Amino acid sequence: MDTSRPNDAELLALARGGDAAAFDLLVAGYRRELAAHCYRMLGSPHDAEDALQESLLSAWRGLAGFEGRSSLRTWLYRIATNACLRMSARRPRRLLSPDHGPARRDTADLGEPVTGPVWLEPWPDDVPADEPDPAASYLRREGVELAFVAALQHLPGTQRAVLILREVLEYSAVEVASLLDTTPASVNSALQRARKAVERRVPPVTQRAELAALGSDGARELVDAFVAAWERADVDAIVAMLADDARFTMPPLPAWFDGRDDVARFLTERVFATAWRLVPVRANGQPALACYPQNPDDGRFRLGAITVLSLRSGRITELGSFLDPELHHLFGLPRELPKENVDESGPER
Structure with a gap:
């Protein structure tokens, strides 16, 4: 009995036919990097998980419309990026403590906890520091460093998406324009503004x-x-x-x-x-x-x-x-x- 995993083309055909298990197998290899992408966009593992679930549900429902003109990975990033843009428009941006208020000197009064979707949250790092797999680069290093993710939260949503897609995920300006339904000129302009804004907020050495x-x-x-x-x-x-x-x-x-x-x-x-x-x-x-x-x-x-x-x-x-x-x-x-x-x-x- 052949128990080998079907290839992606076979899984795609099965998933289009309504096989949810085939769809889960098809997207399994992208889940972690998509979650990391959503984290960079939103500054919270919890929000990232919400956006990821929304994205995968949208992908499942829209699979019949996937024509294969881009890779499945790129198509999933398009869906996830737009889910994050919608979510970021509905929720306040995540902050580090210095963005919320001035430093204190009185150690007796630490204030009452500020609850709700306010604070930037840490991302669990489960990738070894010397991980040689190129795919792991999407989950670690500058792409999820606290200062970088915090700086991203100060950008308008589209600039945030452009910077991540171009600088972290290394999509071309043409590809990003297609992902965001805009023009390469607009992408390049947004990238320049985003770079300048982020450079002012991150240390010179990563x-x-x-x-x-x-x-x-x-x-x-x-x-x-x-x-x-x-x-x-x-x-x-x-x-x-x-x-x-x-x-x-x-x-x-x-x-x-x-x-x-x-x-x-x-x-x-x-x-x-x-x-x-x-x-x-x-x-x-x-x-x-x-x-x-x-x-x-x-x-x-x-x-x-x-x-x-x-x-x-x-x-x-x-x-x-x-x-x-x-x-x-x-x-x-x-x-x-x-x-x-x-x-x-x-x-x-």
Whole structure:
């Protein structure tokens, strides 16, 4: 019995005949990159999943109209991009803390959580840093770095789509014009404006380049040293790893702290009032940490934040700590560290 997978042409014919399972197989290889595309457009994994589901439903319903003049992948990107443009027109743009309000100095008042579709959210990074597969390039590096995705949210929807399609996905101006039902001249004009706007908001050196300069050993050593210092509440050691202009943000709380001195004071006066255990993860192509504060009532360590580290010249420029529990399950992490894996020296890693 031949159990081999049908080729794409066979799957397309079956799907056009109403075979939903064939359609699922046909689009399965594109789901992750389409989700990443929607994330860049919308700044939220949750919104990206909504847009992806809407796109796949539209593709299923409109499959009879797919004439094959472009590749299936390009056709799916057209549908997904337009779904994101519709969604972005209905929802407020996602923000980082400095876009929401000024930094604070009072560590006693962090404000009330600002709920709703307000904050830029991190993207779980499940692609190895040295992944050789070209398709993986759509899911990592500059394309999903926090600063880049945050800068995209300041663009009008069409400019956002043009920049992503041209610069990240490397479609030609003619192809993008076809995707967006416009002209190549309009695409090129939008691209120039989008480039200028984004360049004003992103660091001159990408996180990919910063990590490459550190090397895999250097990056691992920095993260390990940070984890060790945090778990022993060694503020001086943490401060030594920070840039002078380091920031500490914590959405959905509106408070954030700007500058190494204010970050150090916040750590001393608030953060290390409890014990912590940290587990290294990755998000947005950057080092990140799953942060488990200790519950004072039962002594257990429960997941409280995903903190994404941004780097410059080997120092930490931002600790983006995301507190929303709805985000945490996206990283596939346990809500609580097993008791047998936690001792005085930290969690088992």
